[in-house]
Amino acid sequence: MKVESQYTVGKYLIRRLQQVGVNHVFGVPGDYVLSFFSMLEKSEIDLVCTCNELNAGYAADAYSRVNGIGAVCVTYGVGGFSLLNAVVGAYAERVPMIVISGAPRLAERRHHHLLHHTFGDMDLQSRIYEQATVYSAVLSNPASAGRQIDEAITACLRSRRPVYIEIPMDIVNLACPPARDISIDRTIHSDAGSLAEAVEEAAAMMDSAKKPAILAGVEVHRLGIRDELRKFITHAGIPFATSLLGKSVISERHPLFTGIYGGAASWESARRTVLDADILLSLGVLMTDIELGGRRSIQDQSRMILANSDNVRIKHHIYNHVSLQDFINRLGRKISRRKITPPGISYPYGKPDRKINLDGSGPITVNGFYTRINRFIGRENMLTADSGDSLLSAANLFLPEDVMFINQSFYLSIGYAVPATLGMCLAMPGKRPIAFVGDGAFQTTAQELSTIIKLNLNPVIFVSNNQGYLTERLLNEDGLFNDVNVWKYHKLADVFSGGIGLQVKTNSELEDALAGIKSNPDSAFIVELVFDKWDCSENLKLLKESL
Known part of the structure; x- marks a missing residue:
């Protein structure tokens, strides 16, 4: 890379992956992606070849949940479609994953040749991935490829959801402008007026409550605001439970933790905390049937404040363009502080420091x-x-x-x-x-x-x-x-x-x-x-x- 002409589309993509913290790429080799695989193997990124594409997707999903972002790379058609189920799961659960797929040469695409791993429609895979990602790009011009890559990665980090980048095999080694250092703003920005009104209404409800409770969910982890939530809970002095998907988002050793809430399948202490609350503040919870422990709703939603990544719902009011991070921080400064009184936990498997006696010769249960x-x-x-x-x-x-x-x-x-x-x-x-x-x-x-x-x-x-x-x-x-x-x-x-x-x-x-x-x-x-x-x-x- 002594001259700019030696900076290629493939190297640009690898450079951006490194800059955002992707140290491993999971995938399965195939002829439409071999050139890019060779580049990855020569780079500082570790290429992890799995047994099939679906497994590569699951591995990249979990890697993303722990690392904050991850990537998976496969060949076109048979690879991309095998991977799809894992990508849909990542989209559903707000997981930032960069999906990279090789593709046939541009000339072959234009002439609609019947190529292996396809059935003639060269745009089908990208159209399908448009529905399962927040951004989908086919890199067809090296002059604009860098911009498309940057837009994809920015969308991935801001939305905390998968994006799709399709790179035809004859584009990988074409020269493009070099990747400059960039700073990606991952923040979800709030509308000042909506934020102020949401905080005002929520604070009034919380301060008037006799038995408020907090239910914390997975979006707190996805948005990287666990410390903010921990400080908010400690300041507010309000007992909290977490949803199943949000388990471990806040330490379970926190003195105000009451357990996992999942409707009928809840820790008894968490069930009481949530259902007995006169105001329930839900922070980053995905209100799915399993999160609620079946098809039953938690309670009368007129007693709930539902705050998610970019909106707040209170009774019949919906405040859009309100980030969860801003809402937690502003609400923490607004509400009155309560005395911390540990609520007590009903440990499903007994207190961990308490010894148990299992019959050694008896069968495991x-x-x-x-x-x-x-x-x-x-x-x-x-x-x-x-x-x-x-x-x-x-x-x-x-x-x-x-x-x-x-x-x-x-x-x-x-x-x-x-x-x-x-x-x-x-x-x-x-x-x-x-x-x-x-x-x-x-x-x-x-x-x-x-x-x-x-x-x-x-x-x-x-x-x-x-x-x-x-x-x-x-x-x-x-x-x-x-x-x-x-x-x-x-x-x-x-x-x-x-x-x-x-x-x-x-x-x-x-x-x-x-x-x-x-x-x-x-x-x-x-x-x-x-x-x-x-x-x-x-x-x-x-x-x-x-x-």
Whole structure:
């Protein structure tokens, strides 16, 4: 790059990825993207090749949740469409992900040649991705490619949602103006008048409340305003719960924390806090059916203040162009301070510092396992759980300080957790991820354990072997369609030539497994937990009743 003509479109994109903090790109090679892959491999960014495109998307999604932004790169058609489900999930859950796809040469596109990986319509993939991202660009002119890349990355960071960049294979090495240092304004700006009115109305309601409560959600994490919310809660002296998707957004060791609220599937202390409140201040919560624990609303919305990333709703009033960050900061200065009175917590698995006695020769149970694991998790860990009873069980864990919990409780795509574990390992190498996944979900993306072992990573993956789709068995009916072939999950460590595989059937075997995990901190573990076919969490039973 001694002369500007040697600065290419591909190098421009790589430079921008580095500037915004993308240190790893996940993907699968294919001929339409090989030139760009070669550039990535020569750059300071680590190219992480996964077993398939869907897994690459899940890994990039989790990486983004931990790192603040991530990227995935695939070939055209077969790669782009295989990836799509993960991108839709990222869009639904406000995850900033840069999607890069190679594409056929421009000349071939213009003449509508019938090329492999396509069916003739060269614009189909970009049109589809327009619906699943906040910005979609096809880089067809090197003179304008830099501007399009900058617009895409800016949109990704501001909206906290995926963007799509399509780079034809004959554009990658074309010269373009060099990438200058830029400062991207990630702030959601507020309308001064709307902000002032929203704060005035909300403060009046909060100050007149006898039993106010706060429900915190995932947008607080996505917007990077966890410190602001923590200071607000401490200043206000108001008890709070978090939603399932927002679990760990504020430390669960905060004296005003009351638990996870999920409607019927709530910690009892959180349920009382939320439902007994005369004013509920909802901050960054996505009001989904699972967040509410079924299809039932939390309460009369006339007693709620709903603040999300860029708007506030109070009774019948909607204040648009009000950023959540500005609203929290201004409201904190406006409301009266209350005396901090710890509300008390109903620990679903008992207080973690309290010893438990499990029958060593007895079979493991779902409740017994999570009760024990709640005393095993430390500040050195971060957690993820797959959709289904693994997620509902893990929701009841009382987390130590600084332990992050990654989950996909809105989109609920089974198979997320194993490739997500890969992304988590690389985004924060100082932490050891622990993943909880059911056997049905595990079988959809199990091959990514191979990549984890290849990279010498050290997560712990607990697979619940209950012979199939337990959630569907309970929520609908028990049919053959809910059964899966029973694998020897612990033997996969041998299949993939690395890591340590263990099978656990009794409580004493569980203790031996946990001791092994502690004594081998640098090894990946896959631990097969053999449960009874119908054994499940209390949360799943409660959720069934509420649906």
